[in-house]
Structures are given as C-alpha cells and as structure tokens.
Amino acid sequence: MRYRSQSVAYWYFAVAMVLFGLQLVFGLLSAAKYLGPDPLLNLLPFDVTKSIHTNLLIVWVLTGFMGATYWMVPDESRGELHSTKLAYIQLGLWTAMGVTAVLGYLFGYGTGNKLLEQPLPHKIVIVICMLMFLYNIGMTIKKAGRFTATEGVLLLGLTSAAVLYLPALLHYENYVVSIYYRWWTIHLWVEGVWEMIQGGFLAYLLIRLSGADREVMEKWLYVIVGLVFIAGILGTAHHYYWIGVPHYWLPLGGFFSALEPLALIGMAIYAYNAMRRSGLSHPNKLALHWTLGSAVFTMFGAGLLGLAHTFPDVNKWTHGTLITAMHGHAAFYGAYAMIVLAMITYALPGMTRRPVEESSIGYWAFWLQLGGMFGMTLSFATAGIGQVYLERILGLGYLDVQLKIQVHFLMLVATASMFSLGAGLFIFDFFRHAPDFNVDEADPVLATPRASGAAL
C-alpha cells in the first residue's frame, strides 16, 4: 500500500465478502427448492430467496467495484483520497441500505419488479451513495492533478452506471413501457457501462501485473470500449423480443447481439497477450489467475453462451427457460464477480499481513469456484435444453417437464455446493490475515514486474 487512504478499500472488500457468502446461502436454498417439496413453502418461499439472491449479488459486486476504485484511483493518480471520512460514511449508509433491503424482502417489502425490487427510499439512498462516491473520486483526481485513460474509462463507466439507474426511479402506468425502461438500467449496466468498469480494472491489473506498456494497453482499451458500446447499446434490442414493442427490434437484436462477443473475445485476447508477452513476472500469480480467468470466463459466459440464444429464431423457443439462467450465471460470475475477486487478490497483500506469493488455499478457492460454476452452467444448460425440447417444442406441460428434468437439478445442487466450498475458502482466506495498513514505498505488491513488458 503506497497511500494511507487506500485502506478504505479493505472495509469495502470485507463487506463485499460477507454479502457474497450470504448470496450463496440464498442461492443454494433456491436451488434446493427446484428439487422440492419445499418445507419452507409458507415461511420462505422461492420468490423471496430468489430476490435476495439476485439483490445481494448486485449489492456485493457494486461494493466491490467501489472498494476497488478507492484502491485504484490513489494508485493511478498518485495522491491520497479526498476524504476517507466521506468514504466510510458512504460505506455505512450503503451497507445499511443493503441489509435493510434484504430484511425487507424477508417480510415481503419490495417493488416486485425483477432486479429492481428495492423500495423507493432504498433507491434514493443508492443514488445518494453513488453521488458521494463519484464526488469523492472526482475530487481525489482533481487534487492529484493526474488523470490516466484507465481511470477515465473506469470513471465514465461508474458515472454512467449512476445515471442509468435513474429510469428505475420512475413509475410507468403501462407495464410494457416499464419493462422497456427496466432494461435501460439492467441491460445497459451489465452489457454496457459495467463492462467499461471491468475493462478499466482489467487494464489496471494487466499493467500492474504484467508490466505491459501503458500506452498500448490504453489504446486497445479504447477499442474494446468502442466495440462494447456499438454492440451493447443497440444490443438492448435482444431484451425487446416478445414484450410488445415494434417488430424492427427483432432483426436489430439479432444483428447487434451477434457483435457483442467481439468485444469480449477482444478482451480475452488482450489479457492473454499481455500475459504472454511479459511472461508472468509479478509474484502475485494468483491475482493474474483471477484477472485472466475473468477475461476468459466472460468470453465464455457472456459472449458464447449469450450468442447461443440471442437470435430471434432460436430465442422464440428458449425465451423464459432455464437457458437464460445458464447464460446469466456464467456471464455475471465471469465478468463481474471474478474481476472484483481479482482486484481483491491483487490488493490484499498490501493491506494485510498476507504474503504476496500465492497460497494453496488461494488456488483451491480459484479452481473449486471455477469448476463449480462451470458445472452449474452445464446443469442449467442441460436442464434448459430438456425444458425447451419437451415443453416448448413437444408441448408437454410446464410442471410435467420440471419433473422430468429433476436429475439436472441434483447436478445443480452438487456443483453449486462445490462452488460454495471454493467461495467459502476465498472468504476464509480473506479474513485469515489481520489487516495491516502500513504505508510502504517498497511494498512487494507494487513490485515492478521483473521482465518489463513488450508491446502488444
């Protein structure tokens, strides 16, 4: 750790870790309900566990983004944070928002609008927290007077994420119109501005870990951002299938969604090349695993599996089946969970007494999660294919089909348990070492990679 105020990030990461663990508890509960019968039917029905599962995901990933930004910006701009006090107030407010929202869901308070279940007061607190956060980061950069392109991409991503949350605050009388604008938040977040955030972190990590040339990395970062937005903005169209909008969204969705993997494949090549050229020189190899893992798993989960059901002629059969769950799990984990875990793994030795060199627990956590998530993706895929064939094509009833695909739900619970074991190890590894906020110029985390990177 080079700047004292970077220690703020530790507490953000700690909150993110706790919420991550909690998310998995509710995920496992939801998966078990697919096997049924459900002894908690009247206490904790599926709709509650499922909304808590997805909401905790959003909250912990955003907490991770904020923590990672508080770590990265002092490093990039070479100066202390504007106000650590503000950052801690923001964290308190944010955590209180998250916890009370989840408690509310347990008792049936929520808007019943998928992924935007937060009640209005909570939504307003979210906006306030985001404004506090952006103000703090903006002032830090202004004071330091150094603004890198990597930071620029990250910051633009974070600002747009805040702006795009605003349509979620409005009320629409027509249900179709409300769906239309719901996707402005959800889709343009996860397939637009969040990818910018991911790209920003990815560039930062690659520059630090592989010593790749900054000019080259930032040049390609812009290309990736351009590709993300060409395909991502108009790719919103693939959420406008079958919901009551004009027909021209169908071919448009097919075409631009097909372009979406381009940016993600570009990102994976970008990461792989940066590592190859510089030859894995940083001692924190585990962080490099997570960084490259994120780029590759995003290409697989978001790019490939998204493409698998994005064409209207395919989607008319697969829409609203477990095929969507297959894509959703792999994409979100690869793109956003893994990049946050990469930032944590990179930053942690600087903030705790943890050694920079990898530990075997760290590797177990990595491979168990990866294997588990891959297995979960396959379980959803096989269940989904069965469902599409039996229910949508042969015309068997929904409930009868769900009985026929039980074996895939068993596989889901098994692989999800494996994933949870890996995540549990990661969380254990996080809290195993006490925090140590000594400012150290010769911090091994910041060690310059031994072989300086060649250009891409």
Added chain:
Amino acid sequence: MNKRQTRSFALISTAIAAVVFLGMTVDSHRQFPKLTNAQQITPEVTRGKDVWHEYNCINCHTLFGEGAYYAPDLTKITQQRGAPYLTAFLKDPSKFYDEKRHRRLMPNLKLGDEEIADLIAFLDWVSKVDNQGWPPRPILVTGASIPGMDLTVAQQNATGGDQPPPAARPVSGKEDPIALGEALFRTTATPVCSACHSIAPGVNLAGPSLAGLASRAKQVIASPDYKGKAKDAEGFIRESIVTPSIYLHPGDMFSANGMSFMPDTFVKSLTPEQIDQLVAYLASFQ
C-alpha cells in the same frame, strides 16, 4: 492507429449507437398505444398490475417470458383458463396441485376477491398485447399437446391402416365423423377443447381427462347423483357440451357454486353437425 484515434473511435461509435437507439425509443413510444392496446388499461388493469408487483409474482413466474423460471409462464394464461378457474385457483392453489406429486406448489397468497379480479383483468390485458406472436406454440401448465400421442388403437384403426397418422393429415370434410370430431377437438372449437382436456388417462388439465369417457358416462348415468336427461353415453356427452353445469365432475378444481368452469358457449359457436362429430369422437373413448 494511435491512442487518440482509438479514443475517437470509442467516442464516435458510442455516440452514433446512442443516437440511433434514442431515435427508435421515440418511435417505439409512438407505437406503444396501439401495440399494447393502451386504451384498454382500465383502473382495474392498473390495480391488477399493482397486485402483480405487490405479491412479487415475477420472482417465480414469467410474464412475456421475463421473470424467474420456477413457475409457469402466464403471458397467455387467460386464453387457456377462464376467470372462474383462475379465481378458484388463486383462492387455494393446493386444491389444484399436489405438492407431493409436482414437487412444487404455489403458496396460498390469501388474496381478496377484488385483488383476484383485478389481477385477472391485468393478465387478460397482457394476453392481448401484440408481442410478435410469442409463444410460437402454447405453453401448457400441465398435460400434453403432442398430436397423435394421445390416440387409442381403435381411433387409429377407424381412419384407415395405410394412411399417415390422423393428426398429420389435413381434413377434407369427407372423413369419418370421428376423425372430423378429432380435428374439431384440436382446432375449430373456441376455446379449443384440447386447451383444457387431455385424452390421456389420468392427465387432468383445467378440465378432467376424457380418457375412457364412454364407459364412465354409463356409470354416471346409472348413479343416483345424476340429475340430467341423458339415456346413453352419446346423449351424456352432448348434454355436457351444450349445458356443462347439468352434471358436475367431482373436484373443486372443475366447478364452484354449482357452476362448471367450462364455457357454455359451444352450443352457439358450433353447428349441430359439428357437435355430432365431436360427440362421435369423444364417444369413441371406450
């Protein structure tokens, strides 16, 4: 290419995509009223939408295919199930489905009468939105709609041995009345009979299974509970189509307050000849 050029690429392509997207958003707004029948969004429909949200329905079900995947899609549910059926179901789902058998069950939400009526009005509005013809084939809650799978050997024989299976053949109007009745059963009647009745044994959809109907009809006529006028199986089936409430099939999921959930409109929507054909078809289930 240098960094400045790639930055311009990112900015310009984002700007173009955003402008195109906003333009289409404006045009979509122009078309929303017609596509969504906005003039039919009555206060009842709006209240129904609030009920839909209040009870978090979307985190188990899907609507327009969006939501969770734990319970059936409800986009076209009001075209498959009438209001009396849905009302009774929402009052107590456990009377309709067995958690032991289906391994999942909708919890009883203890909805009020008005909430239920509003919710059904909302779902009915949803079912009429022009959503690009999705789903391409009806999504059933239970049962099966595989053509041909549900034919008995006797029916297959009745339409000739060397021809393709009856379900695969277009009907010209000269076939055996049973075959014509079968075509009616799946296509012509509105609502189509097969939306609510399976002819596979033991598969109860919204209406009871019609497997073995002829022999069961004889048993019903002979029982002291029967108050109708039919003397034989054919007469019983005809009576059930024309005036569904005269004999109520046992079970809370099929009727309430002495009224069958089956529509009584077939006597008007079908010609006497068509009803004869349906009777012939259904009486073939010995």
